[in-house]
Amino acid sequence: xxxxxxxxxxxxxxLWDGICLEDPEVQLRPGITDVLAELKERGLxxxxxSKNEEKALEFVENFGLMQYFVHPQVNWDPxxxxxKRIVETLNIGLDAVAFVDDNPFERESVQAMLxxxxxxxxxxxxxxxxxxxxxLNYDTPEARARGRMYVEEAERKRLEEEHEGRREAFLxxxxxxxxxxxxxxxxxxxxxxxxTRTNQFNSTGIxxxxxxxxxxxxxxxxxxxxxxxxxxxxxxxxxxxxxxRHEPDAWNIEILLLSCRVAGxxxxxxxxxxxxxxxxxxxxxxxxxxxxxxxxxxxIGLLYKIMGFEKDQNLSNEESSVFVFDxxxxxxxxxxxxxxxxxxxxEPS
Amino acid sequence: xxxxxxxxxxxDWGTLMSSREAIETDIRAIVSRALDGAIAPEDLPTxxxxxxxxxxxxxxxxxxxxxxxxxxxxxxxxxxNFQIFDSLDQMISFVESSLEDSSx
Numbered sequence: 001x002x003x004x005x006x007x008x009x010x011x012x013x014x015l016w017d018g019i020c021l022e023d024p025e026v027q028l029r030p031g032i033t034d035v036l037a038e039l040k041e042r043g044l045x046x047x048x049x050s051k052n053e054e055k056a057l058e059f060v061e062n063f064g065l066m067q068y069f070v071h072p073q074v075n076w077d078p079x080x081x082x083x084k085r086i087v088e089t090l091n092i093g094l095d096a097v098a099f100v101d102d103n104p105f106e107r108e109s110v111q112a113m114l115x116x117x118x119x120x121x122x123x124x125x126x127x128x129x130x131x132x133x134x135x136l137n138y139d140t141p142e143a144r145a146r147g148r149m150y151v152e153e154a155e156r157k158r159l160e161e162e163h164e165g166r167r168e169a170f171l172x173x174x175x176x177x178x179x180x181x182x183x184x185x186x187x188x189x190x191x192x193x194x195x196t197r198t199n200q201f202n203s204t205g206i207x208x209x210x211x212x213x214x215x216x217x218x219x220x221x222x223x224x225x226x227x228x229x230x231x232x233x234x235x236x237x238x239x240x241x242x243x244x245r246h247e248p249d250a251w252n253i254e255i256l257l258l259s260c261r262v263a264g265x266x267x268x269x270x271x272x273x274x275x276x277x278x279x280x281x282x283x284x285x286x287x288x289x290x291x292x293x294x295x296x297x298x299x300i301g302l303l304y305k306i307m308g309f310e311k312d313q314n315l316s317n318e319e320s321s322v323f324v325f326d327x328x329x330x331x332x333x334x335x336x337x338x339x340x341x342x343x344x345x346x347e348p349s
Numbered sequence: 350x351x352x353x354x355x356x357x358x359x360x361d362w363g364t365l366m367s368s369r370e371a372i373e374t375d376i377r378a379i380v381s382r383a384l385d386g387a388i389a390p391e392d393l394p395t396x397x398x399x400x401x402x403x404x405x406x407x408x409x410x411x412x413x414x415x416x417x418x419x420x421x422x423x424x425x426x427x428x429x430n431f432q433i434f435d436s437l438d439q440m441i442s443f444v445e446s447s448l449e450d451s452s453x
Contacts, residue, residue, distance in 0.1 A: 167385075167407075263409060264407060264408075264409040266407070268408070291428065293428065298412055298415065299408045299409070299411070299412050301428045301431070302408045302411040302412060302415065302431070302434075303408045305400070305411075305428075305431040305434060306400040306401060306406075306407070306408055306411060306434075307401075308401075311428060311429065311431070321428050333401075
């Protein structure tokens, strides 16, 4: 079962007892603040979907709880519409969403319209943090910072919408710096985490186990590369992973993973241009990329197409496709708005 | 995603004979929309790539475009067919032949 990335809370009779617009003296449910704080500490992002007047948010504010929520949706729209709005802004899948509400009608309605969303009775709020799907599977700095990163991302989105002119000008204004390096042992938990969590930008969709990842890491003919990204709003941490299988004349990308938080910023292209350059420097002619189509990863196939890879019909079969780039004919260009600063082995982070 | 799919001029492709002009009109509208209207439908060149070196679409808009075409015409675009992004001409021809295949 996939882990929960986002918890969406109702307000009345969920965060507090009673209905705030009828009773200005409503009291928080005992221990609710601890639950919110613990979920935040685990890097889960939290939001609100409440059928209410906007005034209800003043109660959230006065209880000192606003710090826990991003994109609160307080209006009279159906909850499923509000959940969809939140999910789109955060760019996560519905199957990573938990919805907590005291009202069985609301839970059933969400369940019917958005079957991937997991719903929980507000009465069970204390038990949430005990459930397996709410655990932090990989305790990495990126995981614990996730809530903060979603807030930074919201700020970027707002600026992007404000930004007039071409998208490229907006991307240039972000001052993005991508730093790739050859992974070492310290990077393995983050690699495992991205293998487990990444859906859209996962070139194969295969959920390798920690043991398999360790085996790849130790294999002589394989190498893991990771890539971090920073921009003027903050640090995304390590958000790209690639596993290369080396052959005398080719670098074969067995796995390419990009955190969905960096989607659409050119990191994939920057990372691949770096890998292409390394392959070229080691005297290889071919950069090949394995691609197994899943329901959600078509962007990866398109990415290869966009960068000028061609499908290799001989190496492709029904299960998987292989895209190939001929490095003797040119290089993969890094987007003009991303500065690549590769870190060499042994250099401190 | 479906935003690109529901164009104002709804045509029922299941019952209507497909003509190249009608397909082209629709594709121009869809591509222009995927480019956030940066190029008007009638001004789109039909002989340059949709991605880099051409119309400059990225993989995010690319996936929107792919989905919009699939929903619009009720066809499926496999990674074997990615040559459709090499030019609007190829895209139009691909849709045309896919619709012919499915009406047989």
